[in-house]
Amino acid sequence: MQAVEAAKTTEQIQRIEMALSDNHGQVYADLWKIGLNLALRISDLLSLTYEDVSGEKLKIVEGKTNKLREIVINQAARQVIERRRARHPDHIYLFQSDSNRSRTMIKPIDRSVVSRKFKEVGEQNSIKMHLNTHSMRKTRGWMMHQAGVSIEQICKVLNHSSPAVTMAYIGITQADIDRTYDEFCL
Structure with a gap:
């Protein structure tokens, strides 16, 4: 099984966002963008309501770890939230499903659908990456590392x-790690 990849440049990040929007709709581009900025696991991201992101x-109590996290909602995330709210004022979830099968039930988009859409975009010639829902968190971590933020x-x-x-x-x-030995000859 091929390892899930992070986008490692701002150009890749933007190409993925555009491809998601063009091929699958703005909701998936918005998921990508807010996922990059909040660094939440997909299950936690999809469970967000407008009430959760109003401040x-x-x-949030993370589903996987059951730990409480407090995350600053940065300007990029806030723009996505405001755009989604303006387009869907009656929705409860930030990423609510609009499929015909779920019309009678209010629920977020299914994570397997998101994963499939990300995978399809990753397979495009302009992207050529093994993408899935973990790619958002991996990308945030990689970009922070490249900017000099400590691993801790x-x-x-x-x-x-x-x-x-x-x-x-x-x-x-x-x-x-091995390359650092050649790069730092003291």
């Missing part, structure tokens, strides 16, 4: 149990 900070801080943002987990998650390989 400056999001307080990224570990905290992603709510990982250890820096080693974070390093593996964002794709820091043994080859990357």
Whole structure:
């Protein structure tokens, strides 16, 4: 099985966002954008209601870890929230399903649908990446690492149990570590 990849440049991030919008609709581009900015797991992201994201900070008990997290809603995330609210004033969930099968039930978009859409976009010639819903968190972690944020801080943002987990998650390989010996000849 091929490893899920992070987008490693702002150009890749923008191409993915555009491809999601063009091929599957703005809702999937919005999911990508807010996922990059909040660094939540897909199950937590899809469970968000407008009430959850109405303040400056999001307080959420993560489904996987059952830990409370407090996340600042940055300007990019706020723009997505406001755009979605303007387009869907009657929705309860930030990413509510509009499918005909779920018309009688109010529920968020299904994670398997999101995963399939991301995978399809990743397979396009202009992208050529193994994408899925973890790609958003991996991308945030990678971009933070590239900007010089410490692994410990990224570990905290992603709510990982250890820096080693974070390093593996964002794709820091043994080859990357080995290169530092040549780069830093003291």
